[in-house]
Amino acid sequence: KKIVDSRLVSTNSILDIIKENRINLDCCIHSSAIGIYGSSPGKELDEYHTKGSGFLADTTHEWEMEQNKFGEYSKRNINLRIGMVLSANGGILSVTRIPFKLGIGGYISPGSNYLSWIGIEDLVRIIGLSLVNTSLDGAVNAVSPTPCTNIDFFSTLSEKLKSAVTLKIPSYIPRLISKEITDEILISDQFVRPAKLIANKYSFFTSNLDEALDNAFGF
Numbered sequence: 001k002k003i004v005d006s007r008l009v010s011t012n013s014i015l016d017i018i019k020e021n022r023i024n025l026d027c028c029i030h031s032s033a034i035g036i037y038g039s040s041p042g043k044e045l046d047e048y049h050t051k052g053s054g055f056l057a058d059t060t061h062e063w064e065m066e067q068n069k070f071g072e073y074s075k076r077n078i079n080l081r082i083g084m085v086l087s088a089n090g091g092i093l094s095v096t097r098i099p100f101k102l103g104i105g106g107y108i109s110p111g112s113n114y115l116s117w118i119g120i121e122d123l124v125r126i127i128g129l130s131l132v133n134t135s136l137d138g139a140v141n142a143v144s145p146t147p148c149t150n151i152d153f154f155s156t157l158s159e160k161l162k163s164a165v166t167l168k169i170p171s172y173i174p175r176l177i178s179k180e181i182t183d184e185i186l187i188s189d190q191f192v193r194p195a196k197l198i199a200n201k202y203s204f205f206t207s208n209l210d211e212a213l214d215n216a217f218g219f
Contacts, residue, residue, distance in 0.1 A: 007063040015066075018073050025074035029130050030067040032079040034116055034143060036060035039188040041113070046195035047081070047139040054184050064139075076137045078130050083143035083192060087120040088216045096154075097161065105158055106167025108174065108182075111151030113189035116143040119212035121205045126197065133200055141194045146208050150187070153209065160213045 011030070018025070037045045038052020051061045064079045071077040085091050099105050118126075126142050148156075151165075158165045174182040194202070206212040213219075 004059050004062060007059065008066050011063065011066045015069055015073075018070070023073065025070075027076045027078065027131055028067075028070040028074040029078045029080055029127060030064075030070070032064055032067065032081045032139070033060050034081045034083050034141065034190055034192045035184075036064065036081060037190055037192065039113075039184065039190065041189040044191050044193055046193045047141055048195070055180060056184050076134065078136060079139045080127070080130065081139055081141045081143075081192075082123065083116040083118045083141070083190075085120055085123060086117055086212050086216045088218070093157075093213075093216055096157065100158055100161045100163040103163055103166060105154060105161075105163055105165055106169055107150050107154040107165065108169045108171050108186050110171075111149060111154075111168075113150050113187050114147045114191040115150055115153050116141075116147045116190050116192035117153075117209070117212065118143050119206040119215055121215055122212075125205060126202065129197075129200075129202060135200055136196060140196050141192055142197075143192045143194050144204065144207065144209075144212065145194055145198065147191050148209050156209050156213060160217060160219065 017023075033056070034045075035056035036051050037049060038054045038057040040052055051057050067079055068077060086093055088094065088097070096105065122144070123142055126140075130136050130140065154165055171182060171187055174186055206215050
């Protein structure tokens with residue numbers, strides 16, 4: 001309930017300000033998430049796929065329903081469905097950097113699940129593009145065109161940090177703590193394509209994981 005309310009209440013608070021002040025907007029850009037697609041092994045997902053199942057998919061769908069109310073006051077209304085953001089200052093790279101440097105990095109087996117990521121430089125550029133490109137509207141996937149598997153991600157990360165992937169954690173262990181978090185976050189399988197960005201000929205600053213990690217760490 002806290003997670004859902006944190007999205008819906010804050011979104012509605014902004015909408016109330018717009019209503020009360022009769023503000024007309026050229027473009028609204030909302031932070032959404034690829035979690036809306038759920039875990040979908042074996043599928044390539046783009047903006048035209050319907051929502052998946054699970055708590056994250058339901059929450060993101062509810063969030064976007066609230067965001068879409070802005071369409072009454074804005075010429076364009078964008079739901080920016082953001083993938084796993086790569087930045088050395090936060091997110092997954094921040095929490096995994098120290099364990100890998102200490103030589104105790106690892107992944108949850110089997111590691112074949114796909115991760116759809118985006119470099120922070122590209123995320124900022126995509127927000128800028130969304131502001132000025134009138135062809136972009138509705139759902140927009142903010143992800144790299146080159147998703148990677150879990151094991152490939154952590155293997156590449158270990159090479160960059162001159163470490164080693166030493167732990168292979170069976171998925172049943174984190175499931176003992178929370179099956180939902182394990183299945184929907186830790187081993188979620190999402191091969192997401194940025195179809196609208198590609199159609200609008202967006203040129204990615206980092207189009208592969210190797211480049212994105214170099215940029216994030218300043219190598």
